[in-house]
Amino acid sequence: MKYNFDKIYNRKNTGSLKWDMMENIFGKDDLIPLWVADMDFPVAEPIKKAIKKRADHPFYGYTQAKESLIEAVCHRLKNKFNWKINPNWIVFTPGVIPAINLAIRSLTSPGDRIILQEPCYHQFFPAIKNSGCQVVNNQLKLSDGRYKIDFHGLESLFHPELGHSPYYKPIKAMIFCNPHNPIGRVWDREEITQVGEIALENNLTVISDEIHGELLFNGNKHVSFATISPEFESNSITCISPSKTFNLPGLNISTTIIPNNKLRNEFIATQIGLSSPNLFAYTALEAAFRDGDEWLEEVLKYLHGNLKLLNEYIDKIDGVNIIKPDGTYLIWLDFRDLNMDGKTLKSFLENEAGIALEEGSLFGESGNGFMRMNIAVPRPLLEIALKNIGNALKE
Numbered sequence: 349m350k351y352n353f354d355k356i357y358n359r360k361n362t363g364s365l366k367w368d369m370m371e372n373i374f375g376k377d378d379l380i381p382l383w384v385a386d387m388d389f390p391v392a393e394p395i396k397k398a399i400k401k402r403a404d405h406p407f408y409g410y411t412q413a414k415e416s417l418i419e420a421v422c423h424r425l426k427n428k429f430n431w432k433i434n435p436n437w438i439v440f441t442p443g444v445i446p447a448i449n450l451a452i453r454s455l456t457s458p459g460d461r462i463i464l465q466e467p468c469y470h471q472f473f474p475a476i477k478n479s480g481c482q483v484v485n486n487q488l489k490l491s492d493g494r495y496k497i498d499f500h501g502l503e504s505l506f507h508p509e510l511g512h513s514p515y516y517k518p519i520k521a522m523i524f525c526n527p528h529n530p531i532g533r534v535w536d537r538e539e540i541t542q543v544g545e546i547a548l549e550n551n552l553t554v555i556s557d558e559i560h561g562e563l564l565f566n567g568n569k570h571v572s573f574a575t576i577s578p579e580f581e582s583n584s585i586t587c588i589s590p591s592k593t594f595n596l597p598g599l600n601i602s603t604t605i606i607p608n609n610k611l612r613n614e615f616i617a618t619q620i621g622l623s624s625p626n627l628f629a630y631t632a633l634e635a636a637f638r639d640g641d642e643w644l645e646e647v648l649k650y651l652h653g654n655l656k657l658l659n660e661y662i663d664k665i666d667g668v669n670i671i672k673p674d675g676t677y678l679i680w681l682d683f684r685d686l687n688m689d690g691k692t693l694k695s696f697l698e699n700e701a702g703i704a705l706e707e708g709s710l711f712g713e714s715g716n717g718f719m720r721m722n723i724a725v726p727r728p729l730l731e732i733a734l735k736n737i738g739n740a741l742k743e
């Protein structure tokens with residue numbers, strides 16, 4: 349291994365949300381932070397080198413994406429997801445959540461409805477509500493420890509005869525998260541196809557959040573929504589980003605791929621007035637996509653080792669179960685057998701185990717009794733956290 353991910357770095361006083369905001373958010377600054385999706389691993393060398401090189405050039409003027417960066421994005425999509433895109437489809441955005449906000453505003457009128465599937469990433473809720481729209485939840489179904497899409501539920505949203513009032517405002521889009529945060533499912537081709545067909549039948553645009561698409565366990569394969577068919581491609585807004593894969597969320601960059609000219613023009617018109625990503629973000633994105641794979645392979649191996657460790661520990665702890673993830677480094681832990689309400693569970697884990705996790709109910713009501721754990725941390729730190737949970741529960 350070229351990188352030493354076991355090393356615990358001191359990230360305090362670096363402006364890190366994960367480490368420096370703990371006091372504000374959890375009321376304590378000495379917890380082991382396993383919450384926000386930010387890895388405690390040092391950045392890939394080629395990215396650091398590229399930023400330093402660019403910083404040495406004494407001009408930091410207005411910036412736009414270089415041809416070589418656009419080529420790097422096209423090449424990555426072809427190489428990783430077998431998606432051949434036209435460079436004109438790319439819109440650079442300052443993050444996936446900003447892109448989803450823009451997408452919703454470009455697709456809707458106030459009051460329109462947007463589908464999401466709870467439990468889901470909590471930032472989807474304000475993205476919908478702050479755009480003046482309403483959330484429609486097509487609840488994921490948990491059976492035998494695995495989440496599935498409720499296709500009947502999805503279809504029934506469009507059929508008044510199945511119990512839906514015709515007076516509701518139209519449903520304009522669906523946020524489809526694949527891999528799905530927080531439950532770690534990588535949806536398979538068949539599931540994606542069913543979602544896409546329901547969307548086409550009902551004039552629904554699919555906003556496909558694929559930010560975790562390169563973070564996969566055990567040979568799972570990410571199928572990008574738009575690659576299923578030209579019809580799906582034309583009915584989609586796909587959000588990809590180096591920020592989870594290469595741990596660059598502080599740089600604020602993502603790429604939004606919009607093949608359909610009308611959808612893209614409306615998205616760009618909504619974006620006018622907002623700043624584009626900054627020059628170091630463009631530099632980092634190109635370096636990550638071109639030269640980041642050695643680091644990424646090592647990270648994926650390391651995460652696999654962390655997942656194994658987590659499984660070993662959790663197996664020995666009564667009352668806690670892991671929802672087996674296909675991908676992402678965010679693990680959905682089921683504490684429901686402990687019969688604690690969400691708030692009590694959260695304060696128990698903070699006060700008795702000394703760890704900061706994300707409370708399940710943040711991801712929707714059905715998340716009550718669950719917690720989301722970020723395992724992208726040095727293994728020695730994860731081991732302390734797991735021992736603490738075991739000891740706290742024994743006591």
Ligand SMILES: Cc1ncc(COP(=O)(O)O)c(C=O)c1O
Pocket residue numbers: 385442443444445446469525529557559560589591597601602
């Ligand atoms: C599914 C998903 N989408 C979007 C984001 C945030 O993306 P960004 O920081 O680029 O806005 C996250 C962060 O954890 C996420 O898990």
